Amino acid sequence: MPSIKKVAEIAGVSVGTVSHVITGSVNVSEPLRLKVQDAIRKLNYHPNHVARSLKTSKTRTLGIIVPDMTISFFPQVIRGAETAARERGYSLIAVNSDEDGERQKELLSLLRSQRVEGILLVVAAAPTPISQLTLILDASIPMVCLDRIPDRVPVDSVSVEDEDAAEMGVAHLIEMGARRIALVTGPPALKNERRRLQGYKQALQKAGIPANDNLIWRGSLRSGDVADICRQGLAGLDVPPQAIFCTNGPAALAVLRVLRERGMAIPRDIAFATFDELTVDDLFSPSITTVVQPAYDIGFEAARILLDRIEGKAEAGAPITVRLPATLKIRDSSKIRK
Secondary structure, three states, rough: OOOHHHHHHOOOOOOOHHHHHHHHHOOOOOOHOOOOOOOOHHOOOOOHHHHHHHHHHOOOOOEEEEEOOOOOOOHHHHHHHHHHHHHHHOOEEEEOOOHHHHHHHHHHHHHHHHHEEEEEEEEOOOOOOOOHHHHHHHHOEEEEEEEEOOOOOEEEEEEEEEEHHHHHHHHHHOOOOOOOOEEOOOOOHHHHHHHHHHHHHHHHOOOOOOOOHHEEEEOOOOHHHHHHHHHHHHHHHOOOEEEEEOHHHHHHHHHHHHHHEEEEEEOOOOOEEOOOOOHHHOOOOOEEEEEEEEEHHHHHHHHHHHHHHHOOOOOOOOOOOEEEOOEEOOOHHHHOOO
């Protein structure tokens, strides 16, 4: 098995220089860094991170907790975070909370026991006690919340501009001629869902359209629940909506299934748009108009902020707040026939 001494010999540098390149603890000139990296590749050398962490109390490992890795948004977030971590010589442990508050608590404890140097967290839809998060912060473990930002917790955060993004999607449906627009939301306990509801109302207000509570269908992130809510919402109206806007991808998939079972064609009978790209959008006919979050960038930026905190490069004081813009991809599902 190749050793660090052999890497130094092949690269023509000291063992200390090799260690600095591996850990990133000291800046090394670009020519020397490239020599060391080339020697590592030639020898297929793998540093013993466990031994090093016992010696330095540093694991160079981050943890990320997401609610559901099967939702296409979150793997992109993880990829962005992993890229940022890898560029700085860190590895990333990704775990899944299943939208369960107790499971999230267990995972936070697990990551602490694994001695991660920082945590990225997308809070579960189930109510998260403030104490769960302050316990991590009080232990001086850097943490960044992303996508879903908890209330009343002074923590660094990265997310999309939820209100502006939802307003953009609903405004597009209005521009296409829709006046009666139903909204299907996720759980109101989540701040991002509340902000998207506010964006919906802002778009209506700017267009001079009164908000109608019968057209606001507050749901959850469970497909069956959302489908039932959609069925009830449609059944309770004398005049169906001209369009539906969903505030998240899981809700969108459930609503599309309900519209199909009712024989409602998109956009002939009802226009449709949603937050979040759907996993197999290219298989949908018609194609789905979508407010696209920069998922990869959210993960990358959150990890960058976390690493700056760990390495002492971020200013102390107020939490860092980053809000990224979304983009609107207009496709066939929103093209109302006038």
